[in-house]
Amino acid sequence: MKEELAAVAAAARECRACPLWAPATQTVFGEGPAPARVMLVGEQPGDQEDLAGRPFVGPAGRLLDRALTEAGLDRRRVYVTNAVKHFKFQPRGKRRLHQKPSTGEIVACVPWLERERALVEPAIIILLGATAARSVLRRNVAIARERGRLIPLEGGGAALVTVHPSYLLRLRDEEERHAAFAAFVADLRIAKEALG
Numbered sequence: 014m015k016e017e018l019a020a021v022a023a024a025a026r027e028c029r030a031c032p033l034w035a036p037a038t039q040t041v042f043g044e045g046p047a048p049a050r051v052m053l054v055g056e057q058p059g060d061q062e063d064l065a066g067r068p069f070v071g072p073a074g075r076l077l078d079r080a081l082t083e084a085g086l087d088r089r090r091v092y093v094t095n096a097v098k099h100f101k102f103q104p105r106g107k108r109r110l111h112q113k114p115s116t117g118e119i120v121a122c123v124p125w126l127e128r129e130r131a132l133v134e135p136a137i138i139i140l141l142g143a144t145a146a147r148s149v150l151r152r153n154v155a156i157a158r159e160r161g162r163l164i165p166l167e168g169g170g171a172a173l174v175t176v177h178p179s180y181l182l183r184l185r186d187e188e189e190r191h192a193a194f195a196a197f198v199a200d201l202r203i204a205k206e207a208l209g
């Protein structure tokens with residue numbers, strides 16, 4: 014499985030299926046064990062991930078690591094990836110400001126995620142935010158309404174929707190941030206408990 018996944022990752026480096034490849038530094042493919050019981054799907058690589066070529070290595074990734082640990086999930090046993098494999102941004106001076114991928118870009122990238130899923134064979138896919146949920150569930154998802162419960166998936170396994178950790182980073186009020194982090198960990202615990 015590992016070798017097949019490496020071959021798919023190499024093919025994804027040449028992908029030109031949507032315009033996002035051009036301004037980005039590189040394709041950021043998923044990483045982690047295969048097979049794995051848990052697969053985590055985020056939105057797209059951020060500024061640091063684009064430069065490093067690895068998913069979830071920036072501030073949101075560090076927050077995710079902390080939440081996984083609190084929920085009793087070992088990141089080393091989790092396959093981590095994004096719905097969209099190139100960083101979408103708007104240049105602003107020396108900074109690159111994150112931009113949300115369009116539905117067309119999400120759909121264009123679905124085949125890569127499907128190939129990852131087929132090789133990782135997760136029992137549970139944790140969907141971090143609306144883009145990941147749109148990509149896997151193929152419909153618009155209201156996170157607040159659907160978070161924290163297992164949704165059976167066609168082809169086996171289940172999905173669990175929750176927030177993206179970058180949402181927590183944007184909260185300015187400390188109390189609100191604390192409560193949102195606790196709710197995020199509670200969602201992750203549901204996945205942990207379902208695994209037994």
Ligand code: SF4
Binds near residue numbers: 031118
């Ligand atoms: S974002 Fe996805 S579909 Fe678009 S070029 Fe990159 S890998 Fe291909």
